[in-house]
Amino acid sequence: MRIEEKFKELKEKGEKAFIAFYVGGDPSYEVSLEALKRICKYSDIVEIGIPFSDPVADGLTIQKADIRALNAGMTPIKAFKLVEELNKFYPDVPKVFLTYYNIIFKMGEEEFVKRCKEAGVAGIIVPDLPIEEANSLHEICEKYGVSLIFLVAPTTPDERIKKIVEKGSGFIYVVSTTGITGEREKLAKEAKETVERVKRYTDLPVCVGFGISKKEHVEEICKVADGAIVGSAIVKIVEKNLNDKEKMLKEIEDFVKELKEGTKKKLLNKVS
Numbered sequence: 034m035r036i037e038e039k040f041k042e043l044k045e046k047g048e049k050a051f052i053a054f055y056v057g058g059d060p061s062y063e064v065s066l067e068a069l070k071r072i073c074k075y076s077d078i079v080e081i082g083i084p085f086s087d088p089v090a091d092g093l094t095i096q097k098a099d100i101r102a103l104n105a106g107m108t109p110i111k112a113f114k115l116v117e118e119l120n121k122f123y124p125d126v127p128k129v130f131l132t133y134y135n136i137i138f139k140m141g142e143e144e145f146v147k148r149c150k151e152a153g154v155a156g157i158i159v160p161d162l163p164i165e166e167a168n169s170l171h172e173i174c175e176k177y178g179v180s181l182i183f184l185v186a187p188t189t190p191d192e193r194i195k196k197i198v199e200k201g202s203g204f205i206y207v208v209s210t211t212g213i214t215g216e217r218e219k220l221a222k223e224a225k226e227t228v229e230r231v232k233r234y235t236d237l238p239v240c241v242g243f244g245i246s247k248k249e250h251v252e253e254i255c256k257v258a259d260g261a262i263v264g265s266a267i268v269k270i271v272e273k274n275l276n277d278k279e280k281m282l283k284e285i286e287d288f289v290k291e292l293k294e295g296t297k298k299k300l301l302n303k304v305s
């Protein structure tokens with residue numbers, strides 16, 4: 034399913050998007066497939082990280098997940114296979130790749146995007162690709178109908194936001210705070226302001242990630258944003274339960290189910 038269709042469907046239901054992030058291949062290909070199936074049950078969009086040896090935007094939790102996946106033999110080619118398999122079970126949940134640019138560069142931009150199209154990957158997020166360097170990838174993504182999702186940080190000036198929303202598609206990813214991925218106790222206060230700033234320049238959905246780790250955070254951000262993205266708090270469950278796969282999967286499923294509830298609150302607020 035395309036990302037645009039998903040947001041349309043959510044709007045009709047009066048819900049915001051819950052987007053879960055998970056590293057493909059963590060702690061093994063098979064377990065990650067099973068975990069992602071559980072995640073797909075309750076998520077509107079799923080972000081799958083292609084593990085990379087030098088993930089500069091990631092905190093320790095996701096760094097460790099990348100290492101676990103790489104040690105277990107995960108590769109970009111297997112990541113495409115993972116999406117294909119998931120699409121057999123959950124075709125209505127758009128899958129988005131989170132990948133650093135080296136992986137795309139090595140395969141070749143066109144080959145990478147063509148494979149995304151064939152595997153049914155709806156979009157890609159490339160955190161280390163600045164907008165100024167994104168022209169060719171942008172064109173190729175348009176040609177194949179794959180969304181190219183860009184990040185906006187609280188430190189991004191308005192002039193740059195204007196450039197980003199021109200090229201971005203699917204949704205705009207607002208980074209709640211400066212820094213790297215990882216759980217945080219509180220939702221950063223600059224997150225809402227950044228969402229409002231981006232919304233001045235675009236009608237694209239705006240979703241927020243970085244540090245969102247509880248249902249309360251999801252509820253809070255969904256008052257202003259179109260969706261919430263949770264990564265590290267889910268990946269942490271893997272790390273804590275490496276010796277008990279069934280417990281790990283159950284905890285992931287229960288947690289994701291609870292987080293999704295936070296995106297339905299807005300409707301209740303509106304009605305009352």
Ligand SMILES: O=P(O)(O)OC[C@@H](O)[C@@H](O)c1c[nH]c2ccccc12
Pocket residue numbers: 054080082090091095131160213214215216242243244245246262263264265266
């Ligand atoms: O882990 P957090 O703090 O919940 O943030 C989401 C994040 O994991 C996911 O979107 C992501 C994982 N790696 C990234 C690198 C850059 C930007 C975003 C990401």
